Amino acid sequence: MPQSANTILVIDENSMVLRLVTMILKKAGFEVLTADSASSAILIEVGFARPIHLLLSALTISGTTGPDFAKSMKERRPEIFVMFMSGYPDGALLVLNYGWQFIKKPFVAGELVNKIRDLLISTKTSQGTDGFDTRHSGTHEKLTLKADAGQE
Numbered sequence: 387m388p389q390s391a392n393t394i395l396v397i398d399e400n401s402m403v404l405r406l407v408t409m410i411l412k413k414a415g416f417e418v419l420t421a422d423s424a425s426s427a428i429l430i431e432v433g434f435a436r437p438i439h440l441l442l443s444a445l446t447i448s449g450t451t452g453p454d455f456a457k458s459m460k461e462r463r464p465e466i467f468v469m470f471m472s473g474y475p476d477g478a479l480l481v482l483n484y485g486w487q488f489i490k491k492p493f494v495a496g497e498l499v500n501k502i503r504d505l506l507i508s509t510k511t512s513q514g515t516d517g518f519d520t521r522h523s524g525t526h527e528k529l530t531l532k533a534d535a536g537q538e
Contacts, residue, residue, distance in 0.1 A: 392506050393417040393436065397427045397443040397455070398471070403491070407442070407471075407498070414499040424449035431459060438466055439506055445472040445480070453480065467505050471498075 394416050398404045404420055411418045419434060421427035424447050431438060441459055443452040450458075456468045469487035470477060478488040487505055489498060 391415060391417040392439040393419065393434075394440045394442055394502070395419045395421065395427060395431060395438050397421045397424070397441070397447050397452070399423065399444065399446075399448055403444075410495045410498060411502070414503075416502070423447060424455050427455065431462070438463060440467045440469060440502060442469050442471065442502070445470050445474070445477045453484075453486075456486065469502065469505065 394411055396404060396407050396411070396418060397420075398407065399422055401422065404422060408418045408420050419430050419438070421430050427443075427447075441456055443455060445452045447455060452470050456470075460466060460468070467487070468481075469489065470481045471489045471491055471493070472478075473491040475490055478490070481488045487501065489501055
């Protein structure tokens, strides 16, 4: 994989969705890291020394919620972009209010790739100024994972 490829961390509990999204993104030239839970995503993210450009997550993931995981990850990687995917359109209201991106499942491969490319090459400032910008405030709590990641 060329060093210039944008890296995306994808989190989804559904293994079929995870495989399909991974295949779509790799075919489009992205480097893809995958996780099926918050705990496995943390292990991957903490152990990955290079930049991760985008977090693409389901709204509900084992061990926490997608938005809570994103808030925690933005504390460690403030410049990361965040996009959520869900079959529930009401989820868009939650994430769009904070400047994060949203794509409704099911989506067409080209729609996902185009939305990600637009986000990563946009001339807007990074999402470092979103509603969960933790660089300027110490008031946000850190993510606490449940001992049993299978519990919700």
